[in-house]
Amino acid sequence: MTTTSDLDRVGMILLRYMRRPLFVLLFVYSLGIIGMVLMPGRVVDGETTHMDLFHAFYFFTYTATTTGFGELPNGFSDEQRLWTIFCLYTGAIAWFYAIGSLINLVQNPHFIQSMEGFRFARKVRRNAEPFVILCGFGDAGSLLARGLSDHRMRAVILDVDPERIKALGVRDYTVAMPGLCADAGAPKHLLAAGVEHPACRALVTLTNDDDTNLKIAVMARHLNPRLQVICRSTSTRHGGTLQALDNVTVVDPFAIFAQLLYWVIARSELHNLNAWFVGAPGVTLGSPLRVPQGEWILCGFGRMGHRIHRCLHDHGIGVRVIDPGEEGEATETEKDPVLAQADHSSLEAAGIGDAAGIVAAMNRDADNLSTLLSVNELNPDVFRIVRQNSHENQVVFDAARTDLVLQHSLTTARRILKLLISPLIQELIDWLAQREPNQTEALVARLQVAVGDEPPHLWSVRLNPDEAPAVTRLLSEEGVVTPGALCRDARAFSQALPCEMLAIRREGQSIMLPDADFPLAAGDELLFCGVQAAEPMLQATLHNPYTLHYVLTGVDPPRGYVFTWFADRFGERCRDNTSDSRHPRT
Incomplete structure (x- = not known):
């Protein structure tokens, strides 16, 4: 079976709708022109004149369209x-x-869809910059697109909701992000979105249906096995299937929510560092939330509630459960769930009077906000964590009296x-989550010295001829380069750049957290964190080989043939004088 492109479908619809009007125009023009040729004209010098084909066509062209008239x-x-x-x-x-x-054709939804698909595929084909395919443009997809735009990475967006694609057209992104209303x-x-495009870096599935996410991930793995696939899944069954696939990363928003909640309660320094890395508003490095110790109350025992309860229970944190649903399940706590609304x-x-904190984790924002009002009346000193389900309710949650808002789409x-x-x-x-808290505290102290009060700037460098030609050349000559040398300020040998090397990926x-004297190798991928101005200096x-030589040795070598020649001659003379002084004449 032959395949058809979007342009072929556009042409097919165009011919199907315009075939009869074109035939009518052709018939009317042919009949009118032939009739004008056959009609007898005026008698001149005793002979009847006739109009030739050219003048008949010329006359009918402006007459049929009513753009003019004249007896020619x-x-x-x-x-x-x-x-x-x-x-x-006629x-x-x-x-x-x-x-x-x-007019009816251009208003036909099938023609509009085909034209949009054709223009969309053409934009993707002509794109030469790296991009990400984003399947689903809901709250999480919209926030991810904004983050990609802030990092100047392009995205190609697919969503079945036409209103979401219309909203995409009015976003003020810094890079082009074409979108298509399609499944x-x-x-x-x-394929139209560029799953086989050489510039495609990853495919992200963020639809609200786990079955659809699984289907998209499987399709992408077959169409392009090398492509990185990131799939959102809240189902244990789907998560196991996806994890069995190669090059597929599963992101469970409920598990992330539970993990962040545990960090807030038991690893506040790590939560503070993570929030600082992602640029969360109002977060200051080294100023974590102070959460009281004791038992917690969990309102909501759905899929997210189960993840939260399991995570806290596994780490020895007591949890009391209030489940507003009709179907309650037994928990591993000493108290059974209270099957009721989270009212007084x-x-x-x-x-609530002796609880350390409360988590409002129900799947409706109105219920969570109502729970907060009740908690504020009963125990205003309790630590309050609330789940935000819809991004459009951000203003209300900002105004609510709460210690921490966790929006699962944002996380x-x-x-x-x-x-x-x-x-x-x-x-x-x-x-760091698997290490002792003192390692996190040590890293925070290093970053505070390097970055200070500036917002964090993260960037990666690969030691290859394209991204680091001077370092690669030195390493090929069996030279030694260390993180401490790379992070040295080329303007002052005794000072360091305002950045830290956080990680190295090798083979x-x-x-x-490599040591300052750890030897680097060609092909290493380095992760840095610092201020914005540190990247161009690095x-x-x-x-620059001269700059690299300076940060390694502290000596600024001469540049150019003339200065190099003078330096060599001066060096030889100094060596000769030194030799003469050691061996005086007798």
Whole structure:
């Protein structure tokens, strides 16, 4: 079976709708022109004149369209004028019919969809910059697109909701982000979005249906096995299937929510560092949240509530559960879930008076906000963490009296953005989560010295001839380059750049927080964190051999043939004088 392109479909629809009007125009023009040729004209010198084909076509061209009138090349006879009246009316009617058919065509939804698909595929084909395919433009997809735009990375967006694609057209992104209203689960739409494009870096599935996300991930793996796929999944069954696929990263928003909640309660320094890395508003490095110790109350025992309860229970944190749903399940806590709404009586029964904190984790924002009002009346000193489900309710949550708002779409977008922009940073956070808290505190102290009060700037460098030619050349000559030397300020040898090397990836292995004297190798991927101005200064060291020589030795070598020649001659003379002084003449 032959395949058709978007342009072929546009042409097919155009011919199908305009075939009859074109035939009508062709018939009217042919009849009018032939009639004008056959109609007898005026008698000149005893002979009846006739109009030739060229003048008949010329006359009918401006007459049928009612753009003008004139008896050319000679005055008309009565027969020709009668035929002209017929041609005028039939031509105008034919043109009105053709124009009306054309208007109906451009308003046809199938034609509009085909044209949008053709223009969308053409934009993707002509794009030469690296881009990401984003399937789903809901809250998480919109936030991820904004983050990609801030990092000047392009995205190609697919969504089945036409209103979301219309909203995409009015966003003020810094880079081009074409979108198409289409089912991302259809292979033809993935191909149009550039799943096989050489510049495509990753595919992210963020639809609200786990089955659709699984389908898209499987399709992408077959169409382009080398492509990195990041898939959102809240189902344990789908998550296991996706994890079995190669080059597929599963992002579970409920698991992320539970992990962040545990960090807030038990690893506040790590939560503060992670929030500072992602640029969360109002976060100051080294100023973590102070959370009281004790038992917690969990309002909501759905899928997210189960993840939160399991995570806190596994780490020895007591949890009392209030489940407003009708179906409650037994928990591993000493107290059974309170099957009721999170009102005054339920909160008092759960022990709100002596609880350390409360988590409002229901799937409706109105219920979570209502719970906050009750908590503020019963125990205003309790630590309050609330789940935000919809991004459009941000203003209300900002005005609510709460200690921490966790929006799962925002946390999901931030996690995926880290995987796309700086995947090593998430590995570093996970590595610190498995270590003692003092390592996190030591890293925070180093970053405070390097960055200060400036916002963090993360960037990666690969030691190859394109990104670090000077370093690569030195390493090929068996030279030694260390993180401490690279992070040295080329303007002052005794000072360091305002940045820190956080991680190294070498041959698939990650080295976290390398020592200052750790020897680097060609092909290493380096992750840096510092101020914005540190990156161009580091780029000078990576590209300029003279700058690299200075940060390694503290000696500024001469540049140019003349200065090099003078330096060599002066060096030889100094060596000769030194030799003479050691061996005096007798």
